Amino acid sequence: VLAWLGVSTDHAWLGDPTSANVSLAGVSVWRFTGLNFVLFLGAIQSIPSELYEAAELDGAGKWQQFRHIIAPSIKPVISLSAILAISGSLSVFEIPYIMTGGATGTQTFVIQTVKLAFQFNKTGLASAAAVVLLLIILLITWIQRRLVPDDKVDLV
Template sequence: MNKSNKWVRLFLAVPILLLTIFGILPIINLIVISFTSWNGMGSEFNWVGWDNYTTLFKSPVYWNALRVNLYYLVSGIIQMVIAYYFAVILSEKTRGKNFFKSLFLLPSLISSMAVAMIFRLFLSPKGAFDQLLIFLHLDKWITFWLGNPDQVNITLASISLWRNLGISFILYYGAIQSIPRDYNDVCLIDGASLWQKTKWITIPQTMKVIYLNCILLIIGVISVFDIPFILTNGSNGSTTIVVQTMKLAFEQKKYGIASSLSVCITLIIVLLSGFLNYVKNKGGQKK
């Protein structure tokens, strides 16, 4: 072994050690706890086998929490479409381009707590949003935006869309800007419309970023926590799967079931990401 190989292994040893201590070992510990009834206190771990997982699959509470996440899935898909649309538009010669780019990116830079406080005031009864609807003679649509069980998840998902739109936009915009200028020159010479250019040049050239954004969407949808927790604390039917996990662990002291739910969340993310990767590779083979 030469000296350079020793230095390489030494530098690799540090991140591998950190990954093992702070990444792999906690996951193993989480899996072990998921088979126990540990309450988070003391050192007694009563082995219950698959009982925690059986409880999760039989109880409608956890299925309802997972159903709430579907609202964020729909808003996430809409967010991706809107972000891509404006990324394409602002990649062309557009007046006020820098202003609109800043406008899209700004919500992503605001902390979750600040966003929650803004919308708590904005959507409060007789608040600014209600006054706006009254001014537009749409007062018949006024409801308790954060308290109505039929409306609250749509409201929270819309807030999530607004806040995360800038992340998708900047990913798409950067990908479009990296497309070689030769393609644009060819489209200009052939007289292609913006839609034809987008269909045959922009979308195929940005598929990798679209795929990346889909992976981020899956992770984001399953792990929604801050907006519903801060604004409603999961009340009125707005409890997402991660909020439910937190309540199980820190409020009900059911660390065993909370750990098993965390394992299920991880498996859902891995399986959906794997399926998306399979579809991507299958599409690549057909081409």
């Protein structure tokens, strides 16, 4: 497929730090596309069809329907998706560990913590690192919740 798109196939995707991180990001995006699709599809389908009909009668186009009906209605799902994405990116482990083992500049905080615990037998330090990561994720989640308040949508 890459050769068909004109991309060189003899490139070592995971051997170069720049392309390795781009490759890992692409795999992560592909992995969570289904979850985000289901979340957003469910949120959009939960919007009453009467709102769309009323907007069409008032002369609203598709962009105006999106801006004034869909976007405010799915704001909680957008907030949830952002929180999951950011906290997940801070605690990523599986994809870089499986694909590169943390080599070529893809070692994450969690991979370092696992190596501390199981390779260097420093379980106390690894436990402390895990607690620090938890606190960082909780702090960032709290900041996100403050920046995007969970307002109830007043549709009447």
